Amino acid sequence: MRWDILTLFPGMFAGPFGESIIRRAVERGLVEIALHDIRDQATDRHRTVDDTPYGGGAGMVLRAPPVVAAVEAALGDDRGRVPVLLLSPAGRVFTQRVAEELARLPRVALLCGHYEGLDERARELVVTDELSIGDFVLTGGELAAMVVVDAVTRLLPGVIDAASLADESHAGGLLEGPHYTRPAEFRGRGVPPILLSGHHANIARWRRREALRRTRARRPDLLAAAPLTDQDRRWLAELAAEDAAHGTQSAEGEEHPEE
Numbered sequence: 025m026r027w028d029i030l031t032l033f034p035g036m037f038a039g040p041f042g043e044s045i046i047r048r049a050v051e052r053g054l055v056e057i058a059l060h061d062i063r064d065q066a067t068d069r070h071r072t073v074d075d076t077p078y079g080g081g082a083g084m085v086l087r088a089p090p091v092v093a094a095v096e097a098a099l100g101d102d103r104g105r106v107p108v109l110l111l112s113p114a115g116r117v118f119t120q121r122v123a124e125e126l127a128r129l130p131r132v133a134l135l136c137g138h139y140e141g142l143d144e145r146a147r148e149l150v151v152t153d154e155l156s157i158g159d160f161v162l163t164g165g166e167l168a169a170m171v172v173v174d175a176v177t178r179l180l181p182g183v184i185d186a187a188s189l190a191d192e193s194h195a196g197g198l199l200e201g202p203h204y205t206r207p208a209e210f211r212g213r214g215v216p217p218i219l220l221s222g223h224h225a226n227i228a229r230w231r232r233r234e235a236l237r238r239t240r241a242r243r244p245d246l247l248a249a250a251p252l253t254d255q256d257r258r259w260l261a262e263l264a265a266e267d268a269a270h271g272t273q274s275a276e277g278e279e280h281p282e283e
């Protein structure tokens with residue numbers, strides 16, 4: 025997969041893309057990341073990319089000419105075939121489902137917004153979709169673009185172990201349950217005995233039930249949309265009955281109910 029990232033601050037990407045899994049994916053040719061400096065397309069002496077808003081008001085607006093030129097220069101003849109996604113707090117919310125959709129595409133361009141916003145004509149001319157990574161405001165689209173590249177790249181074939189992807193939080197619409205590793209006892213706290221039993225089917229059932237417990241406690245909104253089996257529904261009914269018996273309502277008391 026190829027990413028074209030249009031930004032005023034290409035230097036910001038060196039750290040996150042130069043380490044760990046993304047770095048290895050780039051080195052192995054599983055993903056290609058091209059950074060394009062929007063400022064390279066400014067034509068005036070001072071290389072200005074922003075200007076004051078028509079009609080007045082606070083802040084600056086990213087000018088249309090350098091942005092449109094940058095998209096055209098980056099995509100060349102492929103323009104029109106490559107989605108151009110603007111990162112902005114006003115976009116469609118980026119979720120694991122959107123990451124899965126993007127991971128099926130051969131090439132995606134990300135346009136990092138800055139200042140108070142992007143001239144509307146540039147948005148109309150080159151932007152095909154707008155993504156937000158959450159209901160908060162960043163200083164610019166760069167960190168959001170890094171989040172999108174990271175979440176999508178790890179889904180590409182060969183980047184990480186397929187079994188890890190299958191079990192992780194959000195994969196099946198649920199949060200993952202708790203994990204444990206050695207030592208078997210730490211500061212007086214043990215490990216759920218079933219995990220030491222070696223009985224794989226029972227362990228899988230326990231993990232599913234714990235995933236349901238955690239999702240019910242922390243993100244009931246996810247539970248409402250998750251694909252559930254009849255067995256899942258029976259477990260959820262049991263968990264609700266446990267809560268009723270303890271007089272609790274599934275807050276975050278799930279892990280150590282005896283405390």
Ligand code: ADE
Pocket residue numbers: 111112113137155156157158159160161162163164165168
């Ligand atoms: N730019 C500023 N805030 C943002 C957000 N929440 N998501 C994506 N891009 C942004």
